[in-house]
Amino acid sequence: MRHLTRTAVMLCAALGLTAAIGTASAAPGAPSAGARQVAVPVLVDCFWHPQVRPSAFVLACGDGNSRLTSLHWNHWGTRSARAGGVNVVNDCVPYCAAGHFHPYAVKVRLDHPKPWKKHPQVRHYSRMTLTYTGARPDHFPRVVTYPLWD
Template sequence: MNVSAGGRPARASRRRVRTASLLCTVAALTAAVLPASAASSSAHIGAAASSARTPDPQDPVVLVDCFSQAQTRPAEYILACGDGNNRLVGLRWHSWGPGSATATGTDMVNDCRPYCAAGRFRAYPVTVTLSHPQAWPEHPDLRRFTTIRLLYTDTAPDPVPKDVTYKLVY
């Protein structure tokens, strides 16, 4: 019988290592799912107004995160709310206006090989453009960006095209 240094069977030692590895993976994935924006220095916009009204085009425009929190100029933003396997980091905002906002940063994408818990995050430089502000029903004094365009400045994660636009539905 194989015995570990502590006098226990090697099988039990391997099981503890596997359990510890699994717990570390779960902790890392949990941290990835939490909105990075919650720890960022971005401004969180206040609560809803006391009376409903039609938003003015000059009202503040926000980006809504996975937890329905309004943000302006976030340093990080999770794209994959369900599992946290795709997020924008290191965002540097060059403009933030009533009709659009533009930033450069990095899209961190889990390659999920051989499966997501064992995958590695890969970095892809990207230009981000937010557009199409619309009324935010939950907050009548705010408008929210409803479209995000990612323009990969080098390579794009397979099978994503180098220029892709997504509807923001949060």
């Protein structure tokens, strides 16, 4: 009987706590997960997920032959973001499936924030500029600018 009483008291306490938390999160003025706006723009990945300060990012969504890794962000603001990292690129020699990946040090800049078509209340960076700081892939200029998907 004593065990049953203790279980009933614990259950009531847990239900009371759950009700209190639910009421507080539904209170007017408390931001809900769906209504929360991101103050700074996001970077939209290949799977249409918004990211802030990702450590990696795929540039070639179709085949994965170019990606950014080891990203370290030193700025993520309302107008631009900057990071250092590595662009890992497949040389596709003799063809992409048999090619080899090579790392190249880059500086990354994101800019031109605008409303994201999928979620217009969220702003996303629409342009990425890579500056190769040393070696770079064959036939690549030192600075490459890509439009980012919307």
